[in-house]
Amino acid sequence: QKEVEQDPGPLSVPEGAIVSLNCTYSNSAFQYFMWYRQYSRKGPELLMYTYSSGNKEDGRFTAQVDKSSKYISLFIRDSQPSDSATYLCAMSTNSGGSNYKLTFGKGTLLTVNP
Amino acid sequence: DTGVSQNPRHKITKRGQNVTFRCDPISEHNRLYWYRQTLGQGPEFLTYFQNEAQLEKSRLLSDRFSAERPKGSFSTLEIQRTEQGDSAMYLCAGGQGTGTDTQYFGPGTRLTVL
Numbered sequence: 357q358k359e360v361e362q363d364p365g366p367l368s369v370p371e372g373a374i375v376s377l378n379c380t381y382s383n384s385a386f387q388y389f390m391w392y393r394q395y396s397r398k399g400p401e402l403l404m405y406t407y408s409s410g411n412k413e414d415g416r417f418t419a420q421v422d423k424s425s426k427y428i429s430l431f432i433r434d435s436q437p438s439d440s441a442t443y444l445c446a447m448s449t450n451s452g453g454s455n456y457k458l459t460f461g462k463g464t465l466l467t468v469n470p
Numbered sequence: 471d472t473g474v475s476q477n478p479r480h481k482i483t484k485r486g487q488n489v490t491f492r493c494d495p496i497s498e499h500n501r502l503y504w505y506r507q508t509l510g511q512g513p514e515f516l517t518y519f520q521n522e523a524q525l526e527k528s529r530l531l532s533d534r535f536s537a538e539r540p541k542g543s544f545s546t547l548e549i550q551r552t553e554q555g556d557s558a559m560y561l562c563a564g565g566q567g568t569g570t571d572t573q574y575f576g577p578g579t580r581l582t583v584l
Contacts, residue, residue: 399474405572458515458573461512
């Protein structure tokens, strides 16, 4: 079992839809949770960063963390064609040192159709 | 734009050749990470620098791989005697080390080994 599981999709939605993306994880030491967006042949771009359980909102994006269930989500409201990309969840833990290396899910390929 | 640059953006080489990639983070990034991403997968951690010190290497980083960060500024990743299995996107990320260490990725170097 991989430490981070993410459904690779693909996911196709009409413009304006609410998109829900999810990841589960097995390592209870993960403390920091991130969502990155990656366009084809580009580097990942940080969208959201959360630390504690609960919700965090930024514009059309909401990140949710449920540490008790080891489950994180990203919601995209009023989705736009420009949101079409691969969405990667990532997690890290401070093992006592200074290395916050990220463990990623496989990524979910999202297409928003006009 | 994260301010992290990588060169070259694309590299095609023949099996057995040596290749070197460069990453230039912004000056505030005292932490620097290298990741490798293959098609359909999330990035995987390779190695981590704090300033000029290489503090952790993944077991993915075989003896053919070496990384340096002289003077704690730019970093290089060299692969000797390349193999077809080395074909991947090599990503560099910088972080400021302010506790939670949000990582900002460069555009990546895509390596194709023929």
